[in-house]
Amino acid sequence: MTDSSPRATGPKTGAIKRLHLPQKLRNLELFLLLIACAINAGSIVLVQLGALGHIDTQLVLLGAGLSVLVLALHIVMRFTARDADPFILPIVTVLNGLGIAMIYRIDIAEHESGWASASVRQIVWSALAILCAITVMLVIRNHRILFRYTYIAGLVAVVLLLLPLVPGLGHEVNGARVWIGIGDFATFQPGEIAKIALAVFFAGYLVQNRDSLAMVGTKFLGMTFPRLRDLGPILVVWALSMSVIVFQRDLGTALLYFGLFLVMLYVATGRLSWVVLGLSLFIGGALIASQTLDYVNGRFTNWLDAFNPAVYSANGGSYQLVQGLFGLANGGLIGTGLGQGRPDITPVPQSDYIVASLGEELGLAGIFVILCLYLLFVARGFRIGFAGQDDFGKLLAVGLAFVVALQCFIVIGGVTRVIPLTGLTTPFLAAGGSSLVANWIIAALLLRLSDTVRNQPRLVV
Template identity: 45%
Template sequence: MIGNRVRQSFMLIFIFAITALGLFQMFMRINGTIPSRYMLPLTVMFAVIVAVWVVLCTFQRYSSQLIFFCVILLSLIGITEIIRIDHENRTRGSGAINAGMNQIIWLIIALVICAALSILLRNYRLLRKFSYTSMVIGILLMFSPMVPGLGKTIGGARIWIGIGSHTVQPAEFAKLFIAVFFAGYLFDHRDQLAVGGRKFLRMRLPRLRDLGPILIVWALCMGVLVLQRDLGTSLLFFAMFVCMLYVSTGHSSWILIGLVFFGVSAAAASRLFGHVQNRITAWLHPFDDSVYTAVGGSEQLVKGIFGLSSGGTFGTGLGKGHPGITPLANSDFIFSSLGEELGLTGILAILSIYLIIIAAGIITALKIKDGFGKLLIAGLVFTMAFQVFIVVGGITLVIPLTGLTLPYMAAGGSSLTANMILAFIILIVSNDAHKPQDDKLTDTVAMEALEALQANEKRRALEEAIEERDQRDAAPRGRHVFTRDSHPAAGAEEVSEPAETREFPGMDAEERPAASEGDSPAATDSTASGISASGSPAPDTPAVSEEATEVIDLSGERKEEQ
């Protein structure tokens, strides 16, 4: 373990060295000196990263540290490029000029939140108990931009809420809560979803009552996102839904069903919504003059393509390109900016880092034995991977632009914080997946023992309540109850029959036979029915009427004897 920590510390030092070298090179090229206003924030940021790593090693010591280092490296590369774009915007007199400083502050905030999460959430299985609560929170977050006075429309999409002078995109956090709900619900109903439905064209479909709640949640999310004109996030939610459904059931038919639903939805959206049609037109005809000059046309896309292509194999170098020409170069098109200054080599290296995170997440999902954790990791990892594909595919003309941003690298506090929490949830689950068997068994046994004790207390309280109710119901009727404790003939070595209460129709309470001290319950019962213990008719025994006799046993059930 000590050797691993030493190697990890050297990896962290290497990441800091790469970042410092990139910042130094960039500042010397654009300024000739290092601005003093960045010294303190960068120092605090590096100190917070080290502190969070120590917390992670202490409270999640078996987690996959490689994921943490990759996420930090991507975030620092993004901050370096954002600071560089700020300088160009300041020179040109347009665009954001403090996005880099804001990104540093947001990274510090995100890391502090994640450190607290790794301390408080020691067992990720607790999230399963709040599945439906997560559903409600996720839906409220999705609806929040629609509240008058709270939501803001930026770039034609109403997906923001204003908090003072800052804006937050609640859909970034909603995807985490919806993923927890999907994982909890699909885990609880995995058997019904897998084998409980009918077969249609060799595909087994689930029953509607099993799939109904999750379809309702998905429909609500889709409706809100379409109304907010944010089709990128709606596509992300739909893909996460299909992926987790496939992992839960193991039926590849769900992928085909998802593709059919996606095709129908895309065709309908392209006809019903003008902004969707504009993006498809810009994707199909980006270099057409009428499309390029139109409002909301392909100008941004074409500038991003030319910027990406100008980087060549090794790029122009940090500080030597012109990424500020492309609109939203520090957020939606930061991939194009990085491609211009780092070239194809740098872009492939960045995509390889994403691939390492995805591979580590898949390994965690395969190693974890808990079904809820497997579904949760699969959904979160696929969400991040699909988001990277959508962004890179949109900039390279593989698919239409959707408005999503590159995780960990694009400017934006909401995206950075939400994706950092996503990564730390994967780390927390990986801690359980990579934990040695002895420690894992100890934690499992402790949880099972606690649940067993709680269930035993509930069962005992229920039995006491039932016993009190039976005694209360039997007392006013004047019935004699034979119990093992009250019967003098019940010895230590013999077990008496269950307590019985007998009624003798046609007889008053004074005429009913009573058991003497020496009689056993069997003898008393025989006498009461007119038969002696030896099998002969008992003398002077009143005749029992032909009507039914009620027998009430300890469980309170009534039987009819003729």
């Protein structure tokens, strides 16, 4: 006789659901990827029609090669991360493609062409970054293996931060000593990779020491403040951030590292007092630096008094900032159209000021869409973290998503004069190989986390 009871059919029904859900997620991702690739191809064609009046198939074919690599990553995920989030990969694909289209637009304006142009280099770096993401998906099958390498990740981060200070290896670009290279060519910014290593280290360290950081302290003004002996970690990271400002002359990177640690510390402990102490330390250090370091003082002067003719025309003055604001204003609500603006008037429009370049040609509406894509990316990252059952995965996902959010705020806030301008790059959009590689690795780690955090037993240390 055939047993038709619910006990016999229940497991089969559950198995069918588990088979169908991953397939549905990956099919949705494929559909969105095809739309993203079409948007990227259309952006390059519109740039060519707007700036050249005809279509050049060379760059379109190079862009198609990137689409093939992205689809290869999608296929890898069908076998290695079937439960991964279906929105992250399409989002970073379209952001990367829009960045390439705008960099190509600036190459046309500056009469750059061939393999030495910034757009072709960006495509090559994008291909390398996607290959790194594929490697991460194949090598790291479970995010919890990274917990074993907590202190190694911290050591790697410190080494990467110190590399630009090594004589003969470090290079100074636009006043900041954050690059390493061979000969006279700055080729890589190790601090971009360091932010990933720091996120792994902070997540592992806070999981191990959360109880002492969260449960013990003294109450004052309605908040529980930590004991003096528990202040060591935040003081060490504060000192590291200040040293980046002093020795590498990079205010943005210092803010990025310290903000990353502060948010992960708050998520781990739930203590608002840590945020108050951390912000007080960083703001105090930044104010002291603004009065004692010419580099930091110049950033604050350009921010507060940008339209002063003396500041505008000074060497290292506010010319770049004001030109970027004029470009954004020229774009208006719907922009001049791809290929029909003048983004090349602003200094370094393909890296520091690519947001202003996009704002001129896509307008406020285009910038709003780009910001929504970033917002969705960060929201998916937070969702991945808070949906997980192990503390390490939660902290790592939140940290990785927040570092992208904070970097966007620092860069776009500087371009729009909300905060002082720093030298960070806009994730996925701006020209820069090290930034692309690091951010694609972040996307891959979030994809891996989204696949493995579900139905995992809680991490016990």
